[in-house]
Amino acid sequence: MSQLKHFLFRITVAVLFVLVPILGVYTFVKAPEWRLWFPENVSSYGDEIDGLFHTITWMVGITFVGTEGVLVYLILRFSKKDASKANYTHGSHVLELIWTAIPALLLVFVAFSQMSVWSKIKINLPDGEYTAENPFMEVYGSQFDWRVRYPDADKNFSGADVIESAFDIYVPVDTKIVFRLKSRDVLHSFFVPKFRLKQDAVPGMNIPVWFEAEETGTYDLICAELCGWGHYKMAGKVHVLAQDEFDAWLEGRREALYSNGSED
Amino acid sequence: MSNAAIARPLGLDPAGTVHVTHDHHELGFLRKYIFSVDHKVIGIQFLFTGLIMLLFGGLMAMAVRWQLAWPWTQMPILGKVLFPETGGVATPEGYTMLFTMHGTLMVFFVIIPLLTGTFGNYLIPLMIGAPDMAFPRLNMMGYWFWWPGIVCILLSFGAQGGGPAAGWTAYPPLSTIEAAAPGSNWGQNWWLLSLTFVGVSSMMGAVNYVTTIVKMRAPGMGFFRMPLSIWGLMIAALLQLFALPVLTAASFMQLFDRVFDAGFFTPPDIIINNFSPEAGATVDSVGNATGGHPLLWQHLFWFYSHPAVYIMVLPAMGFASDIISVHARKPIFGYKPMAYSMAAIAGLGFIVWGHHMFMSGMNPSVGLVFMTATMMIALPSAIKVFNWLGTLWGSRIRLNSAMLFALAFVAMFIIGGLSGIWMASTPPDIYIHDTYIIVAHFHYVVFAGSVMAIFGSLYHWFPKMFGRMMNETLGKIHFFGTFIFTNGVFYMMHQLGLAGLMRRTADPYAYETYAHLQPMNQFISICAFCLLGWQIFFVVNFFGSMIWGKRAPRNPWKATSLEWETPSPPGHGNFDKELAVYHGPYEYGVPGVEADFVPQTQKCEHVSAH
């Protein structure tokens, strides 16, 4: 291979490798614009999750650009045709110590910074009207629909006055909703992207879950655990209503229930 | 010493120059190429079988990609074979079967066998200076026990109700109750049997590898003079030995649940598709036992399958280290930190399985422990990357195909490793768990990482395996396309995951949230088809070079490790001269020596003995 040809080849390889961090970062920067990014958050704790994600993204991004950059530089710099020998070294204790200690500290920092948010969302339930024993509702996954039950006036989930609905879940806004997540058959997972909420529904388990929606609207509820051939269409909706609208909706459902009951 | 007595595997001898000495009785075709006990032939058998399975697994992936790009439309070519009854349009249950089989094939029939079966078999005796494996017959059985596994997995396609469709993770009760899914019929039973056979095969191999490495190193080949490939293979074999039996036990429990209606993973009071396990029954009048727990399977499954991830990457790390050192003409930077960090990855690998289960309903407090352990596993991975960069610093890089793929392994492993930190963090994982960012992450490790390393290793060790050189121009063309399309396929999956796109969803665009993601999925699919198509350059080069390639000398790369001390390809018994090892495997560019490398068998006062 002639000198020029080899030079061009080195450049090509370097360009190929350098495109990875360049396009990699570019696509991440552009992603919100292309709507390939988090959908807007409407829950009270979603911002904290997004914040942690962004912190990690900065750390990871800098490391990514740094290491890939060094790699490209080394490929370009040391691939010249050169009759001389390479540097003869078997390593350096000082360098090993440095690049062990710094990532170790960063990783411990990352691990510890996650703990409070995780405890808040998954370990502890919020103080409020609803608790694990006295939940706002029960949600069941079942092949291939979501079913929701609202308790009667005595907070019971069994009885004639229990309101049931499929696919559509109605909740009031700005309320810390605690609900029980169950499954009637196989595994499902309750995922509302805009709430930043995901929890598997496990048959035989009764998992308390909570969220607080801060904006009214209708949001996609997606099954996030393979549950069979109809997994892809197990789509529900969470309707977040203003408190008075929700009360009116609940009242309407109760009345419908009573009128149906009297007809029987 | 002549080449006379050297029997060539695969009959790829140059111009009929094979002579067999009269004292060496000729083995029949069957014993030489089919039921051979020679580790090199067995390694090459694993290679060909694994590459065929790679094609199968790749075609499954193409079918999945077609459905994601153009759901419910007629699938060209593959559709006719996979979905003849619907005229080539995927069915929802067919789609679940496709990704289940893609995952199963790639993990158990491609990556693990190619890394440990092919290169483990081929390289271990050659690199440590042994004439063969410690137990050659057991080694042969290891290969042939893989075949019932292949037969079972093929039978599962044709089973009544279709192939297994509960994901490669086979979470119960979807996988255990026949009413839950059409694929949870005999397809799932064949799948479980297949895994058991593959497990037995791996176990035979692993016992052999570790015994060979511990007991059969050439004189002077101390543990810390072994090439890092051997370290990677040995640690992977130890992972197989200690983790795999747990999966085997779990598979048997699932098989009992399915065949004898036992209740290991079936909780009480469930009704699946109008079927009540307690009341209904399949083989008797009593009904299923219940009282089990679905999460029990997940714990047992991931106790194996997380270490399995390291089985799929540690040997690749070893191969990449060796290739980089040889073609950078420079000693590996920090040999011992490299070896120790592989051991650390393996050790920590046993206590991190719970990070697959943050959203599973497992006690969330336990999740914090698994998160911290998982973060710590990033540390040895980072150390390895820095040491690879250190190796390249001040080196004299030869940019040939093997080196390009090894460098690509490093570049891609950085991405796969770093994205792991997102999902190890429990709160962000609430959102990204089971989204496409996970798919991007593990494909960057296992495809863009390990498969790149496998390609690099094939280019690097092909001359030894087949006695001929591969074509460099075709190799480079293969590299460029593979590199571009790999990133085209997997990079934007990160962003799809951030948009919330779930894995295993046959038609995501039914959701309002996902409706706008179709164009990006089409882009990814087109890249995927190109990626598969581009492999024609590899196929042509690989098979063409076996026939028309330039004859390879013993040591075409001027490398130091022992496999290059043998003829290319080595004969039965491997070494044709007495071996003694005087120093480590990475002595390149030694000052005061004329050549730029000092083989391990060469005594040299300029090289320190350790």
Added chain:
Amino acid sequence: MSESIAAYDPKVDAPAHLHPVYDYDSGPPVERGKFAIWLFLATEIMFFSGLIGAYIVLRSGASTWPNPADRLAVDLTAVNTFILICSSYTMVLSLFAAEKGDKGGTLKWLGLTILIGSAFVSVQVYEYIELIHHGNIPSKDIFWSTFYVMTGFHGTHVVIGVIWLATVWVRVLKGKYPPQNYLGIELAGLYWHFVDLVWVLLFTIVYLF
């Protein structure tokens, strides 16, 4: 016979004309076969750990768990356990005999081990038949599911052990194990002791507690 030569088997390793015979680097001073069987037993330990672990999880998670004594013939199995432990002793005696080159003694004690192993399996099969006859099958409840999986896989191991010991017995008869090299008996013995040990564990947790 020095250790390094014991580890080297020219018939297996390679035709001698291709390369010289040399001592390998010093690994641990243990024969290849013994090293490999310990690795294999490690995988077996993990296998039974998986089964026993699942049992413990399921049992501690269950709201009620039947008293094993109400469902299983504990007395019969206790006797069975005792004779299986005895078979470990006869196995050791057989190995001692082999060491001394006492072929008759080796055959006698090995034969007794095989006999006891077969008796153990027979009692188990009898127990299974009785249980199944009364409708106690794996699908009845989770107790029986775990019972059959754990004892069944152990029973399979005993059967494999008996077959292995029987082949060793035939090889002893043919004089394949001189006092210098009786490794084959030792390996089968190690496996047999392991199977016994697992049974003591299983008997304790499945039958007694």
